[in-house]
Amino acid sequence: MIFNVEVEAMSREKMKAIQLERLKQTVKRAYENVPFQKASFDKSGIKPEDIQSLEDIQKLPFMKKSDLRENYPFGLFAAEMKDIVRIHGSSGTKGKPTVVGYTKKDIENWSEIVARAICCAGGRPGDVFHNAYGYGLFTGGLGLHYGIEYLGAVAVPVSGGNTSRQITLIQDFQPRGLSATPSYVLNIVEEMKKMGINPRETSVEYGIFGAEPWSEEMREQLEEELNIKAIDIYGLSEVMGPGVSIECWEAQDGLHIAEDHFLAEIIDPKTGELLPYGEEGELVFTSLTKEAFPVIRYRTGDIASLHPETCKCGRTTIRMSRIKGRVDDMLIIRGVNVFPTEIESVLLTFKQLAPHYQVVIEREGALDRFEIHCEITSEYMSQIGNLADSQEIADLSKVISRAMKDMLGVSVVLRVNKPHSIARSEGKAIRIVDNRSKAVTA
Numbered sequence: 001m002i003f004n005v006e007v008e009a010m011s012r013e014k015m016k017a018i019q020l021e022r023l024k025q026t027v028k029r030a031y032e033n034v035p036f037q038k039a040s041f042d043k044s045g046i047k048p049e050d051i052q053s054l055e056d057i058q059k060l061p062f063m064k065k066s067d068l069r070e071n072y073p074f075g076l077f078a079a080e081m082k083d084i085v086r087i088h089g090s091s092g093t094k095g096k097p098t099v100v101g102y103t104k105k106d107i108e109n110w111s112e113i114v115a116r117a118i119c120c121a122g123g124r125p126g127d128v129f130h131n132a133y134g135y136g137l138f139t140g141g142l143g144l145h146y147g148i149e150y151l152g153a154v155a156v157p158v159s160g161g162n163t164s165r166q167i168t169l170i171q172d173f174q175p176r177g178l179s180a181t182p183s184y185v186l187n188i189v190e191e192m193k194k195m196g197i198n199p200r201e202t203s204v205e206y207g208i209f210g211a212e213p214w215s216e217e218m219r220e221q222l223e224e225e226l227n228i229k230a231i232d233i234y235g236l237s238e239v240m241g242p243g244v245s246i247e248c249w250e251a252q253d254g255l256h257i258a259e260d261h262f263l264a265e266i267i268d269p270k271t272g273e274l275l276p277y278g279e280e281g282e283l284v285f286t287s288l289t290k291e292a293f294p295v296i297r298y299r300t301g302d303i304a305s306l307h308p309e310t311c312k313c314g315r316t317t318i319r320m321s322r323i324k325g326r327v328d329d330m331l332i333i334r335g336v337n338v339f340p341t342e343i344e345s346v347l348l349t350f351k352q353l354a355p356h357y358q359v360v361i362e363r364e365g366a367l368d369r370f371e372i373h374c375e376i377t378s379e380y381m382s383q384i385g386n387l388a389d390s391q392e393i394a395d396l397s398k399v400i401s402r403a404m405k406d407m408l409g410v411s412v413v414l415r416v417n418k419p420h421s422i423a424r425s426e427g428k429a430i431r432i433v434d435n436r437s438k439a440v441t442a
């Protein structure tokens, strides 16, 4: 089922015409209402009237996360506070939080976009939908919530945490849909097994998972463990929140972008140069309808590629590949670029390992030392008895290290730990623990 056939299966020509019209309006709105945007346009010698084709977007300057921080909290709003009805923001683990705002119309659009997304993932009006994304400043909880209601499904607003209660509610309310970060879903699955519940036997048929990078191997594992379709959803607060793009149930092959609201580009992260379809680079988004918080050429820091071919589901919207990782999460291990998702792909091929891991970076003299911490499953632990001095663990470590080297092209230090030694996530998993600054200040 396509929620909004007229838009989602529109001809490319028509979509492009709508995009151009909306791009012009957005640029004008930003220029006239946001001093930062005016200054940035003026500095580049660009006027809103210079945008006459979609290609002209390349004349416009980029926006970055630091622009949000420098204009904290409301400096980039293009609407008056009396017209703002909601604020969201990031947790601000890397400096000040970033704040975004929405008008009533923005919330309406977002709700429709998420309703389309849930439908795209296999959801239907009438579904009971268990929403385990965190409610609060984070866009996940409320973003999904409004979409579920807009679709005409039943929102169960559980938020994250209190896992055993979540499981009781899943058993009692019989949801068809489930949403959470993939790392939190792993946590739910683990807890179900502890409670003696078979995760394959719940009522859940599809999961809408995102907000953090996750590998194809992780998808396979979640689909197998829960006997569901695991659908990837993408979004970011600066651009709107969840629903910027989503995979379809039919193909699970690339994420359909809500192109009537967001214009995507891929650029070379080093030079800022536009890259052709199919090539991997940094995703850049321009919002086309947002009133409160228009973003123009916003550099997401996320690595993906764009694919314009029509999908077998019937949607004509352009698709983006799954996110490989963030530009700033890329590890450079002895000159080789490695993303945590690539490490995940290797680890998850070993059935003896639980799907929880962390990359710990330490400073060793002038060099960085990368350690991959993983843990064995409880089942494997009971098979081998003891972890210390275990020949089996030593052999396993060797095999995994070799597989890592083959896949990543560089050897890494591996720490195979006992079950439950890695912190479980209730939201976005922390994959990289960087202890380098601690070493300097110690």
Ligand code: DLL
Binding pocket: 090, 133, 138, 139, 140, 209, 210, 211, 212, 213, 214, 232, 233, 234, 235, 236, 237, 238, 241, 242, 243, 300, 302, 322, 323, 326
């Ligand atoms: O994570 C919005 C969201 C909520 C998306 C629920 C999907 C589901 P932020 O907290 O602003 O917003 O974080 C945005 O998370 O730039 C990506 O780096 C990462 N991210 C989001 N979705 C995916 C995904 C929400 N499907 C940042 N795959 C983005 C990989 C993702 N990374």
